Amino acid sequence: MSDGNKNIDEISGTETTGHEWDGIEELNTPMPRWWLGLFYLCILWAIGYAILMPSIPFLNSHFKGLLGYSDRAAVAMDVEAMDAQRYSMSTRLTGASLEGIQADPDLFRFAMAAGKSSFGNNCATCHGSGGQGFKGYPNLNDDIWLWGGTFDQIRHTLVVGIRAEHAETQANLMQAYGRDGLLDDEQIDDLAEYLLAFNSTDRDSEAVLRGRTIFAEQCVSCHGENAKGDQSQGAPNLTDNYWLYGGTKEDIVQTLYGGRQGVMPNWDERLSPETITALAVYVHSLGGGVDTPSPSMPVDGASQEDLQ
Ligand code: HEC
Numbered sequence: 496m497s498d499g500n501k502n503i504d505e506i507s508g509t510e511t512t513g514h515e516w517d518g519i520e521e522l523n524t525p526m527p528r529w530w531l532g533l534f535y536l537c538i539l540w541a542i543g544y545a546i547l548m549p550s551i552p553f554l555n556s557h558f559k560g561l562l563g564y565s566d567r568a569a570v571a572m573d574v575e576a577m578d579a580q581r582y583s584m585s586t587r588l589t590g591a592s593l594e595g596i597q598a599d600p601d602l603f604r605f606a607m608a609a610g611k612s613s614f615g616n617n618c619a620t621c622h623g624s625g626g627q628g629f630k631g632y633p634n635l636n637d638d639i640w641l642w643g644g645t646f647d648q649i650r651h652t653l654v655v656g657i658r659a660e661h662a663e664t665q666a667n668l669m670q671a672y673g674r675d676g677l678l679d680d681e682q683i684d685d686l687a688e689y690l691l692a693f694n695s696t697d698r699d700s701e702a703v704l705r706g707r708t709i710f711a712e713q714c715v716s717c718h719g720e721n722a723k724g725d726q727s728q729g730a731p732n733l734t735d736n737y738w739l740y741g742g743t744k745e746d747i748v749q750t751l752y753g754g755r756q757g758v759m760p761n762w763d764e765r766l767s768p769e770t771i772t773a774l775a776v777y778v779h780s781l782g783g784g785v786d787t788p789s790p791s792m793p794v795d796g797a798s799q800e801d802l803q
């Protein structure tokens with residue numbers, strides 16, 4: 496149907512605007528309703544948003560909006576909340592037991608993350624980034640411990656150190672048997688043969704027996720009657736074929752000649768108690784730390800019998 500006042504394009508049947516250039520007419524196609532509706536809605540939304548939220552810039556400030564929202568304040572509040580959470584996490588570590596920490600997954604995760612990062616900053620230089628250790632610097636991943644691998648023992652080692660400056664540091668000095676003239680070269684050689692015989696069969700059996708006698712006289716007070724060590728004195732097991740200072744004959748002779756006094760710093764003055772607890776959780780988790788009481792000095796002499 497066509498209205499007499501309107502110009503209708505014959506071909507498309509659409510109303511034209513009446514503009515015409517060289518016989519080409521402009522069609523008047525209105526926007527679809529849904530599109531217009533959306534358009535007006537957007538305008539309304541923009542006006543509403545501008546009134547409620549910070550929007551219009553002034554010379555020295557800006558219109559703050561009726562809601563008074565501020566990104567800056569929101570971030571500050573988030574940071575504050577995070578700090579508060581971290582602080583409460585951190586204080587919960589004070590004096591916590593391993594069971595207590597492990598029973599709380601959030602606290603455990605927090606302790607592990609804090610321990611790992613502190614380990615990278617303070618410990619990796621000596622113990623390696625994964626705690627794998629180097630010659631003279633113990634591997635913390637295995638289950639071989641000088642002073643004990645329970646959570647409490649590890650924590651104690653971190654607080655007082657080993658041969659460190661703390662008044663109650665864990666200290667036990669193995670003498671420089673050769674340098675100080677306590678044993679001659681032959682005796683040292685015999686001792687090395689004796690120790691190597693725990694893990695290999697092709698040793699000089701005469702020397703091994705002589706070494707065994709010297710060991711019984713000189714070494715059992717710290718390393719135990721069957722050389723299995725004593726964690727209460729930081730004296731390593733000498734039968735497990737794990738050597739902190741190397742396991743070749745030259746290494747062992749050198750150990751006996753000059754003695755060994757590894758130093759692990761005490762951390763009580765440099766790190767907070769919470770950080771030390773986090774570090775103990777982390778080191779304990781590395782795989783070595785079983786929480787069984789440190790074994791008392793073993794007394795059975797099975798391995799000794801094998802030598803005879
Ligand atoms: C300056 C080097 C050095 C730094 C730094 C150091 N350690 Fe040690 N650590 C040692 C040495 C050396 C020993 C072994 C001491 C010994 O021979 O008795 C040791 C021993 C230990 C032990 C005892 C291992 C055992 O078998 O009983 C633990 C646990 C330990 N370190 C953890 C740490 C942690 C955690 C840090 C970081 C806070 C750290 N160490 C930083 C040198 C270091």
Ligand code: HEC
Pocket residue numbers: 641667668669670672686690710713714715716717718728729730731733737738739740741747750751755756757758
């Ligand atoms: C006063 C206690 C004490 C006596 C006695 C002693 N040791 Fe030790 N020995 C230690 C301690 C502590 C260590 C660990 C040193 C360190 O970690 O720096 C050690 C380390 C060693 C090591 C190095 C182990 C390794 O893993 O590299 C050997 C080998 C050893 N002792 C053999 C002997 C022999 C053999 C005798 C007897 C002649 C002896 N020790 C007497 C305390 C003692």
